[in-house]
Amino acid sequence: MARLDTHPAAAPGQPLPSPDVAGVELIxxxxxxxxxxxxxxxxxxxxxxxxxxxxAVLDASFQGQDSIEVLGGRWHRHRAQVSAISMQGASSRVLLTCAERCQPLN
Structure with missing residues (x-):
C-alpha cells in the first residue's frame, strides 16, 4: 500500500489537507x-x-450485508468497496475504491 504523504506544516504522520477528502465520512x-x-x-x-x-467496515466487507458509502469530498454519495487492508498497531489503513454514485433519498 502507498505510504502516507506528509507536509512540514502537518503533524508527523498526518495527511495533507485536500479538497478531495475534506470532511469525508463513511456510511x-x-x-x-x-x-x-x-x-x-x-x-x-x-x-x-x-x-x-x-x-463496521470489516463486517460490511466480509459479510456483505451492509453497503459502504462515502459522504463528502470528491467521492460524495458514491458506493465504495474494500480493496486492501494494512493493519499497523492500534489502527488500520483501508483502501476503498469508489464505484457508482448512490441514488439520492427523498
Missing amino acids: VGARRVTPQAVRAVAGGIEVELRGPALL
Whole structure:
C-alpha cells in the first residue's frame, strides 16, 4: 500500500489537507463512521480506522450485508468497496475504491 504523504506544516504522520477528502465520512449500513485520517488515491480513498469503525467496515466487507458509502469530498454519495487492508498497531489503513454514485433519498 502507498505510504502516507506528509507536509512540514502537518503533524508527523498526518495527511495533507485536500479538497478531495475534506470532511469525508463513511456510511456503513445504518452507521456513520468518521475516519481518523483520509487520503485521496487513484480511484478512491485510503482511510485510517480504529476500533468499532474498523469493525463496521470489516463486517460490511466480509459479510456483505451492509453497503459502504462515502459522504463528502470528491467521492460524495458514491458506493465504495474494500480493496486492501494494512493493519499497523492500534489502527488500520483501508483502501476503498469508489464505484457508482448512490441514488439520492427523498
